[in-house]
Amino acid sequence: MTAEEGRPELSIVIPCFNEAENVAAIVAAVTAEAVRHAASHEIILIDNGSTDGTRAIMRELCRVDARVRVIFNNRNYGQMRSPTYGLYQAEGRAVIGMCADFQDPPDMIGDFVAQWRGGAQVVLGQRRSERAALPLRAARHLGYAFLRRFGDYPVIPGATGFGLFDRAVIDTLAAWNEPEPFFRGMVVESGFRLALVPFDRPQRAAGESKNDFAALASFALSGLAGSAKSLLRLPLLLSGCTMALAFVLLVGGIAALALEGPVWALLGLALGAALFAVLLLFLGLIGEQVRMLAERSRGVPLVIEEERINFPPARRRPAARTLIQRP
Known part of the structure; x- marks a missing residue:
């Protein structure tokens, strides 16, 4: 069996940080959609140092379903490095990245897969509307305005990184070894064939958003520094x-x-x-x-892993910067 034949058709990567109220429900919803639209699949949960019981729930999900895999980071590496690292660890012929809070609707997986099978190499969900506080919306609009004006390549308004990426896209971007990967900008910069799927972004299913004004400001500055x-x-x-x-x-x-x-x-x-x-x-x-x-x-890794569960032996993508913390 070749490496390509051994890959799942679809990998779905879900970064988590204190998502105990959502993680089991999102895995159930995503599994139902993946079974419906893909010949085979895996779900990768990458935990960014949760302290609220999320990790115990993840362990149980892995015990029940071997297609659920988990990476535990040894600390919180922020909202750019950890999600991108999770994407780089996926083995699917297509890889979907999405949030755990249901603001990225699982029922769009079928639309993404259909666009990919139709020839698109990158399929991005494009937010038409969002139920969020006015200051948060204003901060996002300001960030997009700066990137559109000063960025080195076009920025897609309303594209948050929720989308599907072909195997060639993942392998190419992993080889760049960006220390602070502004992934949504990198996929546009790379020039792969791109399709957009508009959607109305719902509110969080449960819990509180971790993206406060300080986090958004840090994200915007990293994006400007890396892509402007x-x-x-x-x-x-x-x-x-x-x-x-x-x-x-x-x-x-x-x-x-x-x-x-x-x-x-x-x-x-x-x-x-x-x-x-x-x-x-x-x-x-x-x-x-x-x-x-x-x-x-310096060759700084995107994250240092504390533990991984349900991954096949010795599976680790060589293009991604990786360290395993030994006990």
Whole structure:
């Protein structure tokens, strides 16, 4: 039997962090859809350091169904590294990545598989609407706007990473060895044949979202640093404007002192603070890229595994950065 013949047709990867209320239900729903639409399948749960009983439920799911496989990380590696690592560990001829909270509807699996069998190499769910708080929606819109304006390749609005990826896509992106993989951008950058499936994103089935404003901000900055190289050239274009404004501020400040006009002095200080904030933003992005370059040169793994369950012996994808923590 060749390696290709031994692969499941479909792998479904579900990252989890404190999803005790959802994980059993999502596995049941996904299993039902996979049995209906694929000749064979596996489900990979990758746990990112849960502390609420999620791991005990995962162990029981593995005991009941050998097609359910689990990777336990030794700590929380964030919402970019852990899900992407899980995708790289899948063996299916097609790989689906989705959330555990039912905001990525399992009943779309059939649509994804149909598009893939029709020739698409990447099939992404595209969110038409979402029931979320206004600040969260505003933060996402702002992040997409920045990426569309400054990104090195087109960003698909409403595409969160929920989708199906052909074996060739997974193998190609795993070989890139990105230390902070902005996966939804990488699949567009790679240029594989892409199809979109619009959907209305529901609310979480249970539990609370782990994507607070700080997590979204960190995600957006990593995405900008990894996929918006042209943004770092913008300071060169702004340098002339900055020098002109600095001259105006200097003249205005001298005039304000001479005329004893505090309003003009305060305005000058405000403009100076705004310029300083812009400079700090660019320095921060440069720092992010320097950090990513340093991690790439060090060969830092995406995650360190604590344990894996129900995987065939010695199965570990060589293209993905991997470490196993020994007891």
